[in-house]
Amino acid sequence: EVQLVESGGGLVQPGGSLRLSCVVSEFTFSHYWMSWVRQAPGMGPEWVANIKEDGSDKYYMNSVRGRFTISRDNAKNSLFLQMNSLRVDDTAVYYCARAVNHGWDYWGRGTLVTVSS
Amino acid sequence: QSALTQPPSASGSPGQSVTISCTGTSSDVGGYNLVSWFQQHPGTAPKFLIYGVNKRPSGVPDRFSGSKSGNTASLTVSGLQAEDEADYYCSSFAGSIYVFGTGTKVTVL
Numbered sequence: 001e002v003q004l005v006e007s008g009g010g011l012v013q014p015g016g017s018l019r020l021s022c023v024v025s026e027f028t029f030s031h032y033w034m035s036w037v038r039q040a041p042g043m044g045p046e047w048v049a050n051i052k053e054d055g056s057d058k059y060y061m062n063s064v065r066g067r068f069t070i071s072r073d074n075a076k077n078s079l080f081l082q083m084n085s086l087r088v089d090d091t092a093v094y095y096c097a098r099a100v101n102h103g104w105d106y107w108g109r110g111t112l113v114t115v116s117s
Numbered sequence: 118q119s120a121l122t123q124p125p126s127a128s129g130s131p132g133q134s135v136t137i138s139c140t141g142t143s144s145d146v147g148g149y150n151l152v153s154w155f156q157q158h159p160g161t162a163p164k165f166l167i168y169g170v171n172k173r174p175s176g177v178p179d180r181f182s183g184s185k186s187g188n189t190a191s192l193t194v195s196g197l198q199a200e201d202e203a204d205y206y207c208s209s210f211a212g213s214i215y216v217f218g219t220g221t222k223v224t225v226l
Contacts, residue, residue: 037163044120044206045155045163047215059213062118095162101169102210103153107162 002026002106004096009111016086016115022079022096022108030054030074033099036081038092039110046092049081050099064090086115121146121207121218128224129197137221139190139207147188151210154183154192158203166205167192199225 008020020036036048049070050059058070069082079096093112097104122140129135139146139154146152152170155163165174167183170190180195190209194201202225207218 044204044220045157045208045217047208047217050215061214097162101153101172102149102151102215103155103165103168103208104163105165105174110162 002098004098004106004108006094006096006108006111009094009113011114011116012086013117014086014088014115017082017084018086018113020081020083020094020096020111020113024077024079024096024098027098027106029072029077034072034079035097035099035104036070036079037095037097037104037107038090038113039095040089040092043092045095048094051079083113086113088115091115118145118211118214118216121209121216123205123207123218123221125219126222126224128226129194130226131197131199133197134193134195135197135223136191136193137205137207137223139192139209139218141188141190141209141211141216143188145209145211145216146185146190146207148212149210150185152183152185152190153208154181154190155206155208156201156203157206163206194223197225201225 067085093110095110096108098106154167157163170185171183
């Protein structure tokens with residue numbers, strides 16, 4: 001069974017940093033684009049970033065470009081999101097998701113990031 | 118990039134059909150046949166229902182169908198069942214980025 005398991009969320013002050021991780025299993029990680037998608041409390045999902053199979057291409061939503069960095073380690077079946085200069089409006093559940101056909105077919109359970117003083 | 122516009126709510130009785138719209142612009146929905154739809158029950162991750170405007174991933178019942186006209190995409194749920202009560206979100210490719218819809222809560226009466 002395909003699994004994606006996120007970790008690294010928590011409470012951080014505005015301006016702080018967090019590094020999210022996602023470990024996947026039961027599929028060939030290196031064959032897929034991967035994404036981070038977030039969902040603020042009571043709101044809809046919001047695409048954050050994409051990374052190509054080999055990590056050579058990365059794309060970001062406007063509000064996180066320059067603050068967040070997506071990366072991957074195909075040898076360890078792992079996806080990462082380094083989040084710097086965090087703001088209150090970055091508060092959300094962050095999901096790791098497998099990208100296929102310009103959608104996302106498998107999602108993790110998410111990890112909660114709370115930015116508050 | 119602005120969120121795609123969906124009606125906040127929709128409802129229908131068991132066995133009936135409900136159609137949800139998703140309106141964007143020529144930069145997203147209208148510019149690409151790359152609209153996806155997701156179903157989300159409370160406390161769970163979104164579930165992939167439709168991709169490429171009208172294609173269903175393996176395992177998704179054919180009660181779920183998608184279409185598009187101009188800058189507006191639509192999801193139709195036919196033969197409503199109690200388990201279809203959920204939030205539904207569209208998303209669209211928008212030229213290297215992706216945008217989601219505002220979401221529609223479907224209630225089965």
